[in-house]
Amino acid sequence: MKKTMLTLLGMGILSMSAYGYDQTDRIKDMRTMEQAMSEIQKGILYNNQKMVLEGVKNLEKASANIEVAPKGDMDYTAVFAKKQSKNIKKYAEKIKSNISEGHKHGAAKNYTNVLTECITCHNKIRKWN
Numbered sequence: 001m002k003k004t005m006l007t008l009l010g011m012g013i014l015s016m017s018a019y020g021y022d023q024t025d026r027i028k029d030m031r032t033m034e035q036a037m038s039e040i041q042k043g044i045l046y047n048n049q050k051m052v053l054e055g056v057k058n059l060e061k062a063s064a065n066i067e068v069a070p071k072g073d074m075d076y077t078a079v080f081a082k083k084q085s086k087n088i089k090k091y092a093e094k095i096k097s098n099i100s101e102g103h104k105h106g107a108a109k110n111y112t113n114v115l116t117e118c119i120t121c122h123n124k125i126r127k128w129n
């Protein structure tokens with residue numbers, strides 16, 4: 001009984017955090033990611049490793065949230081959003097190792113890979129068509 005209650009409570013908290021994420025939060029994270037991408041690009045061009053790493057950190061933090069798909073007007077599924085979020089984090093990690101090894105071309109390539117993931121999702125958004 002006690003265990004069931006705890007499980008239910010846990011589930012409640014979990015769903016609250018997932019559904020508590022609304023469009024305002026999403027837009028905020030999108031803007032953070034856009035700024036992070038600019039930071040990464042700038043860092044690559046200015047040969048500033050610290051700037052790239054800061055951008056990657058901000059990108060990873062915000063992109064972890066966007067795996068929550070908009071509810072109601074479903075432009076894309078939660079499964080899709082999760083995949084995009086995972087890929088962004090994967091390429092962000094690659095940018096990190098590229099730049100630590102001084103490989104600017106590699107970093108630029110993975111920067112483009114991230115951008116491709118952004119665009120893939122944006123192409124699915126009905127409002128933007």
Ligand code: HEC
Nearest residue numbers: 027030031033034037081084088114117118121122125127
């Ligand atoms: C899984 C889907 C998804 C992914 C991936 C995604 N976006 Fe978005 N993005 C959205 C949605 C939804 C909106 C809101 C569109 C609308 O309805 O206005 C949005 C809007 C934006 C906006 C406009 C914000 C505003 O002020 O209106 C920017 C900038 C943006 N995204 C940047 C990015 C960047 C940078 C990435 C990749 C690092 C990215 N997005 C990846 C779904 C996504």
